[in-house]
Amino acid sequence: MFQFKWSRMLAVAERDLRRFRRNTTLMIPMALMPIIYLVILGKAMGGDLHDLRVAVVDEDRGPAAVVVHERLLTLQQSRQLLRVSDEPSPAQAVEGLRQGAYKAVVIIPQQFSSAAERGERAPLGVIVDNTDNNSANVIESVLRGAFSTTASGAAALPLSVSSAPQIDVQRVDVYGHKEFMQYLVPGVIALALFFVAMLAGGIILVDDRAKGVHEGYFVTPLTALDIVGGLTLSAITLAMVIGTIVLASSILIARIPLIGGVTTLGLTMVTILLLALGLVLFMFTLMARVSNPITPRALFGILNVLTFFPSGALYPTESYPGWLNAISAAFPMRYAVHSLRNLLLKGVGFQAVLPDFLAMAGFALLMLVMAATLFKRTL
Amino acid sequence: MNAHNGKDNGRPPAIVVDKLTKKFGNFTADDALEFTVRQGEIFGILGPNGAGKSTLIRMLNTLLVPTSGRATVMGFDVARETAAVRHEIGVIPQANTVDGDLTAWESMDIYGKFYGMSRRERQQRATQLLEAVGLTEWKDKAAGTFSGGMRRRLEIARGLIHRPHVFILDEPTTGLDPQSRRVIWELLERLRGEGDLTILLCTHYMDEADRLCDRLAIVDHGKIVALGTPSELKATVPGQEILTVRFLREVDSDLLAALKGLPEVHDAGTEEPHVARLILNAGQVPLEGITEISRTRGNRVQSITLLQPSLEDVFIHYTGRGLRDAAAGEYTYAIPSMMR
Numbered sequence: 001m002f003q004f005k006w007s008r009m010l011a012v013a014e015r016d017l018r019r020f021r022r023n024t025t026l027m028i029p030m031a032l033m034p035i036i037y038l039v040i041l042g043k044a045m046g047g048d049l050h051d052l053r054v055a056v057v058d059e060d061r062g063p064a065a066v067v068v069h070e071r072l073l074t075l076q077q078s079r080q081l082l083r084v085s086d087e088p089s090p091a092q093a094v095e096g097l098r099q100g101a102y103k104a105v106v107i108i109p110q111q112f113s114s115a116a117e118r119g120e121r122a123p124l125g126v127i128v129d130n131t132d133n134n135s136a137n138v139i140e141s142v143l144r145g146a147f148s149t150t151a152s153g154a155a156a157l158p159l160s161v162s163s164a165p166q167i168d169v170q171r172v173d174v175y176g177h178k179e180f181m182q183y184l185v186p187g188v189i190a191l192a193l194f195f196v197a198m199l200a201g202g203i204i205l206v207d208d209r210a211k212g213v214h215e216g217y218f219v220t221p222l223t224a225l226d227i228v229g230g231l232t233l234s235a236i237t238l239a240m241v242i243g244t245i246v247l248a249s250s251i252l253i254a255r256i257p258l259i260g261g262v263t264t265l266g267l268t269m270v271t272i273l274l275l276a277l278g279l280v281l282f283m284f285t286l287m288a289r290v291s292n293p294i295t296p297r298a299l300f301g302i303l304n305v306l307t308f309f310p311s312g313a314l315y316p317t318e319s320y321p322g323w324l325n326a327i328s329a330a331f332p333m334r335y336a337v338h339s340l341r342n343l344l345l346k347g348v349g350f351q352a353v354l355p356d357f358l359a360m361a362g363f364a365l366l367m368l369v370m371a372a373t374l375f376k377r378t379l
Numbered sequence: 380m381n382a383h384n385g386k387d388n389g390r391p392p393a394i395v396v397d398k399l400t401k402k403f404g405n406f407t408a409d410d411a412l413e414f415t416v417r418q419g420e421i422f423g424i425l426g427p428n429g430a431g432k433s434t435l436i437r438m439l440n441t442l443l444v445p446t447s448g449r450a451t452v453m454g455f456d457v458a459r460e461t462a463a464v465r466h467e468i469g470v471i472p473q474a475n476t477v478d479g480d481l482t483a484w485e486s487m488d489i490y491g492k493f494y495g496m497s498r499r500e501r502q503q504r505a506t507q508l509l510e511a512v513g514l515t516e517w518k519d520k521a522a523g524t525f526s527g528g529m530r531r532r533l534e535i536a537r538g539l540i541h542r543p544h545v546f547i548l549d550e551p552t553t554g555l556d557p558q559s560r561r562v563i564w565e566l567l568e569r570l571r572g573e574g575d576l577t578i579l580l581c582t583h584y585m586d587e588a589d590r591l592c593d594r595l596a597i598v599d600h601g602k603i604v605a606l607g608t609p610s611e612l613k614a615t616v617p618g619q620e621i622l623t624v625r626f627l628r629e630v631d632s633d634l635l636a637a638l639k640g641l642p643e644v645h646d647a648g649t650e651e652p653h654v655a656r657l658i659l660n661a662g663q664v665p666l667e668g669i670t671e672i673s674r675t676r677g678n679r680v681q682s683i684t685l686l687q688p689s690l691e692d693v694f695i696h697y698t699g700r701g702l703r704d705a706a707a708g709e710y711t712y713a714i715p716s717m718m719r
Binding site: 211212213215216217218219220221222223 | 440441442462465466468470472474475476478490493494495
């Protein structure tokens with residue numbers, strides 16, 4: 001049972017190596033995967049945030065408020081950290097924040113300059129979207145640094161307020177306390193749908209083709225649309241079932257309060273449907289002419305890294321360089337994560353997620369056309 | 380060669396193949412094939428692996444588009460009226476296409492839906508066909524647990540679910556054990572006996588073609604080299620019956636010369652060291668003479684086999700070489716104990 005012979009072992013190895021040698025194209029993903037992993041993850045995780053949208057509401061309009069404005073503009077211009085906009089009222093600014101237009105709202109309250117002139121601590125309100133804690137913490141930290149009573153800070157203030165330049169940055173979390181686990185939930189749902197699409201749209205499709213199941217279909221009156229439509233429908237059904245299970249489990253495990261109630265739930269299911277549709281049809285397009293069952297398995301890792309990691313699921317998209325943003329914007333995962341986060345953690349309405357829905361629907365439509373075009377009805 | 384013998388009791392032919400050609404790059408898989416299949420007959424396409432049989436079948440079942448020429452199935456053009464053709468045909472592809480995850484019943488039901496059959500029709504037809512192929516007992520088992528023969532039988536039942544007029548089978552018994560092959564042959568013979576179904580059978584087994592086909596075409600290198608009924612084709616082979624005699628010991632020149640000297644023997648040679656191959660003039664088998672020669676030379680006869688001209692001989696006659704994976708139709712005489 002435990003007899004061993006070098007020659008026999010080498011023969012087994014030789015057989016495998018010969019196979020690899022004759023399938024060199026399949027070895028490309030193996031070598032490429034770690035490199036893509038390095039580049040994508042290196043830039044998608046922990047990069048410097050930039051272009052964080054911040055609204056400023058100036059209810060004071062005094063000299064100290066001018067200083068605050070100037071500081072914020074300096075941060076915008078020097079490090080491209082912020083993109084500052086003015087809003088007329090706190091209510092409008094906070095509504096913009098709730099709808100995802102801003103990451104934070106800086107409120108310069110009435111009497112802000114008077115307090116500064118009197119040498120009292122002038123309170124600067126910073127309301128943050130804490131569903132994205134990474135961005136919220138960075139904004140808070142940067143503002144505290146910028147308005148701390150350092151010598152340079154004091155020197156920058158106008159003469160009239162320089163004797164009492166104490167600005168107290170007061171952070172307010174607009175959504176109460178959010179755990180990181182809750183932040184991850186949208187990404188987890190998107191990942192589950194990616195797995196379903198890979199399995200049903202990729203692996204099973206190619207396996208069935210290799211086994212001759214499709215040849216059996218082709219000699220019946222089924223049209224290409226019947227086949228692509230039927231396969232999509234089954235994959236979508238599976239995706240909806242898996243998506244619902246993961247959604248329900250995530251809500252329970254991460255204790256997510258469904259702020260928008262039934263509407264949120266409905267819009268969440270629409271998001272799941274649109275993402276599943278896009279991903280499944282994307283897989284059909286990629287695998288439309290693939291007949292080697294190893295191919296989808298070999299591409300699995302690369303596709304996962306390319307679509308999931310730059311989606312904003314783990315780290316804000318505001319940290320990505322331009323090229324990674326382009327990759328991110330090309331796949332529906334980003335819009336789904338954005339939509340799910342807005343729905344599940346903020347309870348936003350239809351208008352707020354409509355752009356995401358349109359992007360996902362557009363992607364799905366494009367993939368449908370491509371899949372139907374590439375799918376061959378004959379051998 | 381009677382390529383266009385289409386009319387049969389006023390009925391139009393089931394299949395018409397007219398100068399049908401398929402090229403893959405510079406390679407011509409099928410070269411201007413021409414034949415007609417009558418309604419209700421079993422027509423065989425016989426040829427070795429790589430002869431172009433499967434390419435022909437795939438053009439007829441709309442999986443491949445012909446390079447040139449034309450073919451119709453029940454009057455519908457296989458290149459232009461593919462949807463209509465697919466309604467007319469039932470197909471058993473060479474590869475096993477049974478879905479192992481589905482039960483036999485589910486498989487039948489789903490394929491019935493592909494053809495737009497009503498629930499009642501599907502149930503009725505599936506019950507009838509599963510009974511016919513002997514799978515009623517297994518109808519609720521996943522096809523993945525079936526033997527190769529059972530899968531093939533299920534495929535045959537599935538291919539007939541929509542009552543096709545033409546049933547196309549591409550090497551249906553390849554890889555099956557003899558018993559499963561026989562079951563499938565009996566099934567096809569029953570189908571032929573039941574009526575209007577036209578069967579196009581592609582095979583490289585001569586015994587299969589010989590037993591089942593009303594007419595057949597022998598294909599080699601993409602061309603039809605012979606076409607007719609099995610007996611017509613065998614009759615075209617010049618020659619006589621052949622007798623092989625297996626002796627206990629080697630056949631030496633003296634023994635061979637004695638056998639050659641028998642009046643019924645036209646020529647004699649050795650097939651193997653222990654086996655003499657005698658070409659008979661006609662009619663009688665020289666059993667007594669062989670027994671006598673065997674006794675006088677002390678080399679006992681173990682068996683005598685009378686070979687009739689087979690499709691192998693037909694193939695050799697027309698192509699100059701043998702069919703691969705072939706087995707001759709042979710009839711072995713029981714050797715009486717006194718001859719041993």
